Each structure stands twice: as C-alpha cells, then as structure tokens.
Amino acid sequence: MTRRIPSILVAAAALVGGAALLGTPAAQAGNGVVTAYTLVTPTSVSKTKLQVRAVIPAGINCPNLVVKKGNGSTMSLSMKMRSPGVTTGAAFASTRACKANIPKINAGITSARVGPVSVPFSLPARYDKIVMLGDTGCRVDDGTTPDIQDCSKTSGTNPADYWPLSRNSVAIAKEKPDLTVFTGDFFYREDACPTAFEARCGGSPPPIDSFRFNDTDYGWMADVFIPMAPLFEAAPILAVRGNHEQCDRGGNGWFLFFEVSTALGPDACAPPTLGGATVPNISPSWAFDAPITNGRSLRIVAVDSAYGRNFDITSWVDTQRPQYEAAQQLSTAKQGRESWLLAHRPMFGVEPIEEAATGLLPYTSIDQTAASYGLLGNYQMIIGSHVHVSQVVKVPNLPVQMVVGNGGSKPDIASESSYQIPAYGPLAKADGTALSPSYTPYGKPSYLWTKVKYGYTVMKPGSKAKQWTAIQRDYTGKTFATCSLVKKDMTCTNSG
C-alpha cells in the first residue's frame, strides 16, 4: 500500500476554517474529497467485510472509488451518498458522506483510492497484529466547573495539558497493523470553548446552542478526521459506538460517518423535529472473524453500549439485554474459535475511588454489567474503554476485562493510586449488599492493573490457542507495559 500525507490535512484545515473556503483550489484539487477511510463491516453488508467511506462538501456528487486490480487494470465504482437527517439543520449542512464496498476481485487488488486519498483495501488471510484504541477526542466541557483539555498541545506531562491524538495516530500508522479496533468515544467537543480558556481550545468548532445534540460536521473534523488521518490511511477500522456517540451527544456524526449496520441509517440519530429532543437507539450486535492460523480464529463480537448508567441499574437493562443475547449466539463455542466481546462500556471497569457516588462502588458500567448478566461465558476476554486509562480487571470465574481508553481524551483522575480494587464485587453496593435482588453480586476482583498514560494497545497472537500478548505503547510508540493473556486471565508487567 502506498503511504503519503493525505490531502485532508490541507483540505480539512480549510473546512474547519469556514464553509466559504470549501470552493478553494485546495479542496478542489482532490475532486472535493475531504477525507476517506475504510470501515470493517458485517459480511451481510460487504462480502469483503470492507466498505470505503468518503467525506465530501455538501452540494457536490459522490466521487468514484478507484481500485487497481492485480492484472493491472483499473475499476471505477460509484460511491453512494449518505445524507444526515434534515433535522440536523446547520449542524451537518456542510458535509456529506459517501460509501462503496471494496469488491471481491479474483486477481486481487493492489491499491484503492478516492480522489487523491489512498484507502486500505484488504484484510489479511492471517492476522499478526491488531491495534486497539479508544476515547480519543479533546474534552471541551463548559460545565459548572469547566473541564477543558488543552487541545492546542500534542505533548506534555500532565494529561489535562495536552491532546496527543495526532501523534498517537502516527505511532499507530507506523505499526502497520492488520486491523485497527476503535473502542468508542470519538467526540468530546461538546461545548463552545469558554473565553477564559481560549489559549487551550480557541477555535474549537462549537455545537449549535439551541440544538439538543452536541456534534457538528466541523466538530468531527477537529476531533476525528484531522488528527486520525494517518491512522485511517494505515488499516481498516472496526469501530464501536461510545456513550459520547449517544444521539443527544455525537450520535449524528456516528451514524453519518461510522455506523456499518443497515438496520439504522445515516439519519438514525436526527431528532424528530428541528431543535427537538433526540430518541435513544441501539444498533444490532455483529461479529467479525480474524483467522490466526489453520484451525484457529478470533471472533470479535461488537455490541452497541452507548446508553445506560455508570454506577447503578436502570430500566435501560431491558432494552440492552437482547443485544447481549444476540452476542452470546454469535459467540457460540466452536472448535478453534476464540471470542472477544467488544463493547465501549466495560462490564467490569474500575473508576477512581473519587468518582463513586454515595453508597455505590466505583465499577462501570453497571447497566451493562446487569444487561449482560449470565451471558458472558463464551468469551475469552471483554474489551472496552470508557475509563480514560489502560486497565485490566479480573473478576473470578469470568473473562478478563481489558479497558483501552487512553487514546487521547483526558482522564477524570490522573493519579494511579485512585484506581483500587473495591471492597466488594460488581453489582454490589458499597456495603456489600446486592444493588438489585435480580442479580447476585459477582466476586471481588482478584487482579487490577491500571496505567494512566496516553497511547494504544497492540494485540499479537501467541503460538498456542488462547494465548495473546497485549503490548501497551504510549503515543510515541514506546512500550510501557506488556500484558499476557492466557485463556481467560491476563497479567501485566510495567517496563521502565
């Protein structure tokens, strides 16, 4: 695959600067393509499991996906428009998305591009390296106490004082992964940058004040498409939806740009009326197979866990549970199959002790823990993010929980000593009694490892079945810990 700096860095910078610049030569040199990338889809959506997306200015036609075949000839496929819901109004008025599946070609494919942007076009026959990252956007939260990450700096020491996503993205591209897994939470620019914080987030595209959702197409440019361009060019991406992609937050961009199911369209999060409230939704669970060796295959089962509460049980459990039942079906035990559950909200995440509400334990996300109760036996491991750290939690007799939430969004609490094994297991209250009579609490974790360090995780299969190494790297690509997964257990060793 050819590698070069995509035109997005030029064209999208112009886009963020203002819609008036869209007609400039910089944008038109790429036939209007602002950026393009390749999503992993269910096989029911694309036979090759790959679908290319392009982001273009509104008002022009979709470009072609141009594929070069192994025999030297070229194939041009017209891309189909994905339009945001009309009730997203001015928030998504400036861009459209386009889609086309990577075709199955006997002679193979040697390159694929949309306009000037090269896109990933293949998945390997055997997987050696899967990179995972999540929780990536720059936090701009103008609450009672403003919580403002410094979006203007890409390196530093205090996690709140920089946003390393672009560097993380370059480091991941250098890994040349077979596949990138995104664990959820792209969108963090949920408020206008307060005047007092202009040195940190000035110029950050704000939401539209009167709308009851938080994202805009310019916000997605700033939080996702510009900083993640190197990563998107390097490998296909398998993404799950985070709570920051709830319909009342960044959901419109999620459905326009990243949703791969056909059950819910690009307008699935648009409010019923302009300026009205959005309606919660949930996209169907699906599975992806990654062959490792002859007779050994990884199955990643993706569940939409955008909604639900962190620390307690609500009626959302009833809406969520069918998706874990479907996931259980998808992960039915089979000779040679190793299944991982991929859901943004962890079943057994440990938040800092300071975050626990009165009378509750700091486990997250308890609505998901309840919704998946009794349905986790098929998995070797559960992958989530949501807590902005790198974490491993082992609850007895259950698959190990890995949290990959250190992609760039600032952690609530940066001190590692705040992440401790709670006195009782998940689904218990702070006094040890059950949160609900419907669920006997799980046992107290036997293992907790947490690192507060921006970066990503590289998964490499070991030589034996159900053995993997999870290499924890910082945003410069330097290894800071190595974790070993054997069957349903994982332990980590810090380096340096």
Ligand SMILES: [Fe+2]
């Ligand atoms: Fe997050």
Ligand SMILES: [Fe+2]
């Ligand atoms: Fe989250």
